[in-house]
Amino acid sequence: MGDSSKPDQKTKPRRLWRKLVGFSLLGIAVLLVLIQLVPFGRDHSQPAVTKAAFFADPRARQIADDSCNDCHSNLTRWPWYTNVAPASWLVQQDVDEGRAGMNLSEWDKPQPSLDRVIEHIESGEMPPLKYKVMPNHAAARLSEADREILVGAFRVLYARQPPEAIKASDPDDD
Ligand code: HEC
Known part of the structure; x- marks a missing residue:
């Protein structure tokens, strides 16, 4: 009142x-x-392919291209949002760390063991969730059958074209 x-x-x-x-x-x-003025994350480097890991099976090649190559090769596609901070920083970090972990374009350099690769695919850890949830990465949401094809293709790759050295893997780093 x-x-x-x-x-x-x-x-x-x-x-x-x-x-x-x-x-x-x-x-x-x-x-x-x-x-946006921070320079990190915008150089979008595409280092030269020194030795490409070749998947004989075209379906496996497609799966790897859809779900691994953006972070694990020198053939990264850089969609528009990779020019905009802070997304550009996160993507750059993934590509830097991904290429350092395994690089399908530098098969003449040390790579993780076949077991380690299979483990990362079968566990569903790779491709990472943050990658799969992007609408432009729908093809990276692998089915059980896709995973089997990819694992099979990596087995053939390691038999026919083994990396020149297997990286000592840090058990804590996964
Ligand atoms: C969005 C980027 C991205 C995509 C796509 C991606 N990865 Fe990764 N991957 C990473 C990063 C970052 C790391 C290192 C940190 C970690 O292990 O989480 C990594 C680590 C790995 C490792 C361990 C390397 C080591 O250090 O021994 C393997 C094996 C791997 N990825 C395989 C794959 C495969 C196979 C695919 C496709 C099915 C894939 N990744 C897709 C980003 C990615």
Whole structure:
């Protein structure tokens, strides 16, 4: 009852709230613009293919291309969002770490053991979930049958074209 004499008592906090939200949104927008100036993540390097791991089975080749090559080869596709921070940073980190772990374009360099590759495919750990959830990576959501084809193709690859050296793998690093 006593409140009716002070009508602005309710509107004041609301106006303050709106101002706060406005400033926050502006702050976020400015931040998003500023982080675009960070140079990391935009060079999109495509180092030379020194020795390609070749899958004889065309279906396996397709599966590897759809689900592994973006991070584990020098033939990475860079969709538009890989130019926009912070997505560009996350993708760059995945590609750097992926290529360092196994590189299907540098089969003349040390690679993980066949067992390790099979383990990563069969467990469903690879391709990573964050990759599969992207709408443009629907083909990377492998079925059981796809996984079997890919595992079979890696077995043939390691038999016919074994990497020159097997990397000592750190058991903690998976
Ligand atoms: C989005 C990028 C991405 C995709 C796509 C991807 N990987 Fe990976 N992969 C990584 C990263 C990053 C690592 C290193 C960190 C880790 O193990 O999680 C890795 C690690 C690995 C390793 C372990 C390497 C080591 O250090 O011994 C294997 C094997 C592997 N991936 C196989 C695959 C296969 C096979 C596919 C396709 C079915 C695939 N990956 C798809 C990013 C990716």
